[in-house]
Amino acid sequence: MKNIAFVLILLSCTMASSQKTLKDQPLPHSYVIDNTNGIIVWNTSEISKTREWSEITFGDSFTLDIPTSEISRKKTYKVTHHDVPYTVYSTSFPILHISVLDSIVNHPKIAAEFRYYDKDTTFVSTIGIEQRGNISLTFPKKSYDIEFWTDATSKESKDLKFNGLRSDDDFVLDAMYNEPLRMRANFSQQLWRKIHAPHYADLEPNAKSGIGEQFVEVFLNNTYQGVYLMIDQVDRKLLKLKKKEQDLVRGELYKAAQYKGATEFKEAPEFKSSLPHWGGFRAEYPGEDAYVYYFDNLQKTTAFVVHATKAEFAANYTKHFNEQNLIDYYLFINLLRGTDNLGKNYYLAKYDADSPYFIVPWDLDGVLGTVIDGREMNITTDILTNNLFSRLWEENPNAYRNSVITRWRDLRESYFSDEALFGAIDAHINQFNERLIFEREVLVWQQEHSDEDLLFMTTWLQKRLIFLDRHFSE
Numbered sequence: 001m002k003n004i005a006f007v008l009i010l011l012s013c014t015m016a017s018s019q020k021t022l023k024d025q026p027l028p029h030s031y032v033i034d035n036t037n038g039i040i041v042w043n044t045s046e047i048s049k050t051r052e053w054s055e056i057t058f059g060d061s062f063t064l065d066i067p068t069s070e071i072s073r074k075k076t077y078k079v080t081h082h083d084v085p086y087t088v089y090s091t092s093f094p095i096l097h098i099s100v101l102d103s104i105v106n107h108p109k110i111a112a113e114f115r116y117y118d119k120d121t122t123f124v125s126t127i128g129i130e131q132r133g134n135i136s137l138t139f140p141k142k143s144y145d146i147e148f149w150t151d152a153t154s155k156e157s158k159d160l161k162f163n164g165l166r167s168d169d170d171f172v173l174d175a176m177y178n179e180p181l182r183m184r185a186n187f188s189q190q191l192w193r194k195i196h197a198p199h200y201a202d203l204e205p206n207a208k209s210g211i212g213e214q215f216v217e218v219f220l221n222n223t224y225q226g227v228y229l230m231i232d233q234v235d236r237k238l239l240k241l242k243k244k245e246q247d248l249v250r251g252e253l254y255k256a257a258q259y260k261g262a263t264e265f266k267e268a269p270e271f272k273s274s275l276p277h278w279g280g281f282r283a284e285y286p287g288e289d290a291y292v293y294y295f296d297n298l299q300k301t302t303a304f305v306v307h308a309t310k311a312e313f314a315a316n317y318t319k320h321f322n323e324q325n326l327i328d329y330y331l332f333i334n335l336l337r338g339t340d341n342l343g344k345n346y347y348l349a350k351y352d353a354d355s356p357y358f359i360v361p362w363d364l365d366g367v368l369g370t371v372i373d374g375r376e377m378n379i380t381t382d383i384l385t386n387n388l389f390s391r392l393w394e395e396n397p398n399a400y401r402n403s404v405i406t407r408w409r410d411l412r413e414s415y416f417s418d419e420a421l422f423g424a425i426d427a428h429i430n431q432f433n434e435r436l437i438f439e440r441e442v443l444v445w446q447q448e449h450s451d452e453d454l455l456f457m458t459t460w461l462q463k464r465l466i467f468l469d470r471h472f473s474e
Contacts, residue, residue: 023047025057029117029124032097033058033086034224037444040079041217041224044071044090045119055079062086073435089436093227094118094163096173097219098129104144106131111152118163125160126152132172135373141177141226141445145170164214165232173218174229177445178374179365180453182437183428186213186229188336188364190424194415196328198239199358200351207240208232210361226441227432234347234360236285242352244286249294252350253285255362256343264343265388268303271295281348297350301357305388314397318356321388323400325358327407330389335416336367337379337464342386369460376456380463383471408472418465422458429454 023046031042040058054067062079071077077088100112109128116123125148131137132145147170150156157169165171176182189210198207211232218225232238234253241251261267262279271278274291279302283293301320308316317323333341340363347360366372369380385393392400414420432438438449 024051027117027122029097029115029122030095031058032095032219032222032224034219034222036223038084038086039224039440039443040086040088041095041219041440042088042090043092043095043117043119043217044073045092047071056088062088076436076439089440091217091435093435094214094216094230095219096216096228096230097222098127099221100129104129104131104142106137109145109147111149111155114146114148125158126150128155136175136178139175139177141175141447143175143177143228144173146173162214162230165212165230166208166238168232168235168237170233170235172231172233173216174231174365175226176229176365177447178372179370180374180447180449181429181457182227182229182432182441183425184367184370185231185363185365186215187424187428188338188367189213189231189361191415191421192332192361192364195332195411196325198351199322199325200240200355204240204351208238210234211238224440224444226444227437234284234362239349239351239360241285241349248353249286249297250353251285252294252297252357253283254281254298254348255284256280256346256348257282259343262298262302264386265302265305266386268299268306271299280344284347298348298357305391310395313391313395317392317397320356322356322358323403326389326392327400327404329359329361330385330392330404331408331411331416332361334384334468335464336364337369337382337384338364338367339377339384340366340372342384342389368457369464378456378460380460381467405472408468412465412469416465421461421465425454425458425461 026042027046031040033040049071050069052067052069053064053071055061055063056079060081062081065078065080068077071090073090073092079086079088095117097115098112100110102110104110107130109130112127112129114125114127128147128149130145131142133143136143148158148160150158159167159169161167174185176185179185192210196209198204198209201207211234213229213231216228216230218228236251236253239253241253244250256263258280260280261269262281267279269279273293276283276287276293278295281298283295286294304316304320341361345363347362348357349360350357369376369378371377442448
């Protein structure tokens with residue numbers, strides 16, 4: 001059963017209340033010992049870091065090779081336990097430990113134990129877990145879809161609230177393996193939330209324009225898996241779409257899952273209400289009625305883009321789409337050069353029955369000079385589009401092009417400015433370097449990170465901005 005209220009303070013499982021006093025030894029669940037790689041990752045958020053340390057109690061006593069007067073996230077510490085050496089890494093990211101008996105597969109979800117520690121919050125819960133993705137399934141570092149369950153038998157879902165994320169039962173653990181800097185998806189989603197707010201925000205102040213995220217340190221069966229990006233799912237609750245009322249469809253949500261014509265607004269084929277897929281779209285909401293799916297409005301809107309005359313298109317496109325959302329998404333995707341995000345990897349949503357459709361971005365990893373499999377693509381002088389955006393730009397209804405150009409100039413003075421964009425990149429890289437994140441990723445995945453990766457991305461972005469400034473000034 002979905003949407004069961006689940007308040008962390010009332011959890012019956014292991015729970016720690018707010019720690020007002022800093023501790024002198026590791027708290028339960030704040031660390032995991034990886035015997036395979038000989039490392040211990042320890043969340044030291046609640047630890048007194050400035051004292052004399054000669055040993056650390058990770059269950060048993062571990063002796064420091066060199067006593068220290070502080071525990072810093074910028075350093076590693078060599079410890080020994082029964083003559084076995086380990087390297088201790090200090091982190092402020094949440095520690096997430098998944099224990100599972102069977103192999104995790106693409107489908108279906110299997111039961112697992114989920115342990116979580118973040119500052120003053122620690123708990124244990126049952127989850128369902130499966131691998132997720134398409135190309136990412138071929139990578140050695142896997143991404144996962146997790147759902148919180150009350151127990152492994154009933155598989156009844158329950159909601160949890162994490163820092164930076166909304167209360168929900170379903171989350172994604174993004175491995176970011178195709179991105180050596182481990183930042184493109186996080187950078188892009190944060191940027192989207194900065195530049196765009198839902199057009200119905202006055203009616204739904206808690207509605208989000210995109211997903212939230214937080215970095216976490218993940219272990220699987222006591223073996224370190226690296227840093228992951230834990231993110232929200234795009235669903236009705238995130239967007240605060242109106243619920244269906246009896247036979248009246250109000251809020252709608254579809255995922256552009258495949259290149260099959262409709263997702264690029266090139267085709268509007270007939271649909272069968274018994275099938276959850278149509279033209280490359282997958283029905284997300286409404287979808288609670290078995291074998292009944294509602295593509296009526298989406299099919300009409302897609303057919304409008306495909307078949308409307310120039311006059312009809314100019315007179316009615318804002319009835320079908322929120323114009324500000326289209327402008328922001330068009331500029332956003334072209335800034336990033338998201339080559340896989342105009343015919344796939346986005347959501348199309350409608351707040352209420354009489355409101356227009358709007359776009360929500362998804363899977364923003366093949367951006368900023370790379371494509372979805374991680375390859376660098378040094379192309380900076382093209383404009384990405386689909387049939388909807390091409391019609392808007394070429395036919396220029398209601399001076400659409402002027403609106404795009406004006407918005408570009410406004411963004412270049414704010415969230416798209418050199419200072420804002422490169423400052424955000426520097427902040428991320430500095431954070432990961434200081435916390436030795438790249439060092440741990442290389443240790444477990446042998447995936448080298450070098451200054452050349454950062455140089456390529458920043459040089460690419462500089463060239464891209466020069467081209468787009470010129471394009472939107474002509």
